[in-house]
Amino acid sequence: MQKIILVGKPNVGKSSLFNRLAKQRIAITSDTAGTTRDTNKAVVEIYGKSCIIVDSGGLDDSSELFKNVKKKTLNEAKNSDAIIYMVDGKLMPDDEDKALFYELSGLNLPIALVINKVDSKKDEARSWEFISFGAKDVFNISVSHNVGIDELNEWIEKQLKDEIKADLSDDFDDFLDEYDDNGEISVENFKDKNIKVGIIGRVNVGKSSLLNALVKDSRAVVSDIAGTTIDPVNEIYEQGGRIYEFVDTAGIRRRGKIEGIEKYALNRTEKILEQADIALLVLDASEPLSELDERIAGVASKFELGIIIVLNKWDKSQIEFDTLCKDIKDRFKFLAYAPIISISALGGKRVHKLYDLINEIYENFTQKLQTSKLNEVITEATKTHPLPHDKGKSVKIYYAVQFGYAPPKIALIMNRPKALHFSYKRYLANKLRASFKLSGVPIIFIPKKRGEVSDEEQ
Structure with missing residues (x-):
């Protein structure tokens, strides 16, 4: 699929235009220069033709971090099919913008000069100063007022070859699943579905390095500066005939340390987790576990995902693997089902x-448990340890039925469903794990009274 990249210096409105073209708010926008540090991608349709629009980091040499961002942006531009170079129409053209435009023009790719923030007659008059760039295709636009976007769309459409309309499910940011009328996705839909993986953890534990290692490319900007990743960085990667959709989320800080645009990043991280299948919870093996690590683990468990605990920087660790695993199991009791793996992402x-683990957990996450065996396990469990009485009355589980997937959701048909204690649910979950392959995934029990079960759940 053809790729159109948005390029320009910081704070010219690239992310706002990206969101406008994508018809959804994907990139974080703010008045803070340098908000976008990694590339964002979205599949969009322009007058019946599909393409990938890329929002790149600003071209800036003010620090080592932003020099790295600039280098990645220019490399991404070289691998694109057309370039939209954006400038700020509120300012006079400068020599640096002109030099960058000339450099990109030398790639012999279609390139348009887009002058943003042209909101008045005065701005329009100033835009004539950009004639010195010698650009063939020039567009005056105002993203905030949706002016000039149609003309720019026409230019983009002309650069695109006729092709079959893209399947928008390829866009990483489209995390919408296909549900049946009952609101639950059928297990058949999971067979060829892309696996969506969110990479989470506190700042500077190596999440971006892990993404780069997984896709065998310098996809995310890596820096020793904590909080380098602000926007989620997405990448679609094929391995062994399977498609994986990875998102490197912004690192999470202690609540009192969240500043400025990072609060948007935190909200975006939670949104990613809502829509993912599996979370890679990255911990820094070279440092002691922290309260923040526990909080982040709790956030991951809240979204009922398949979870893998990844001990990164293992080459710098001074702790025995078994000792650290025991510490994690003690502190993250709610993630006792999650496997633990040690890695060194940079090396x-x-x-x-990790791919083998992801595949295994995805199979567990989406499996249909055999109903007869499920009930056999539940019956045996209740015989071994009967349910506690409720106000002097016996509590019974008549039968169990799996009614949902990703993760497995099991209805327990009972005489007194409100009497089922969470500790007994945990006991039943452990019994099921001993009989089925359920490593890495939570098990959701829904107690219901007889007669409350729909036809789909029987």
Whole structure:
């Protein structure tokens, strides 16, 4: 699929135009220069033709971090099919913008000069100063007022070859699943579905390095500066005939340390987790576990995902693996089902083993449990440890039925469903894990009274 990249210096409105073209708010926008540090991608349709629009980081040499961002942006531009170079129409053209435009023009790709923030007659008169760029295709627009976007769309459409309309499910940011009329996705829909993986953890634990190692490319900007990743960085990658959709989310800080645009990043991280299948919870093995690590683990468990605990920077760890695993199990009791793997993302050590784990957990996450065996396990469990009485009356589970997937959702048909204690649910979950392959995934029990079960759940 053809790729159109938005390029320009910081704070010219690239992310706002990206959101406008994508018809949804994907990139974080703010008045803070340098908000976008990694590239964002979205599949969009322009007058019946599909393409990938890329929102790039601003071209800026003010620090080592932003020099790295600039380098990645220019490399991404070289691998694109057309370039939209954006400038700020509120300012006079400068030599740096002109030099960058000339450099990109030398790639012999279609390139348009887009002058943003042209909101008045005065701005329009100033835009004539940009004639010195020598651009063939020039557009005056105002993203905030939706002016000039149609003309720009016409230019983009002309650069695109006729092709079959894209399947928008390829867009990483489209996390919408296909549900049946009952609101639950059928297990058949999971067979060829892309696996959506969110990479989470506190700042500077190596999430971006892990994404780069997983896709074998310098996809995310890596820096020693904590909080480098602001926008979620997405990447679609094929391995062994399977499609994986990875998102490197912004690092989470202690609540009192969240500043400025990072509060938007935190909200976006939670949105990603809502729509993912599996979370890679990245911990820094070279440092002691922190209260913040526990909080982040709790956030991941809240969204009922498949979870893998990834001990990164293992080459710098001074702790025995078994000792650290015991500490994690003690502190993250609610994630007792999650497997733990040690890696070194920067060196690429053992990263390939994550794919095997992801595949295994996805199978567990989406499996249909055999009904007869499910009830056999539940019956045996209740015989071994009967349910506690409720106000002197016996509590019974008549039968169990799986009614949902991702993760497995099981209705327990009972005489007194409100009497089922969470500790007994945990006991039943442990019994099921001993009989089925359920490593890495939560099990959701829904107690219901007889007669409350729909036809779909029987």
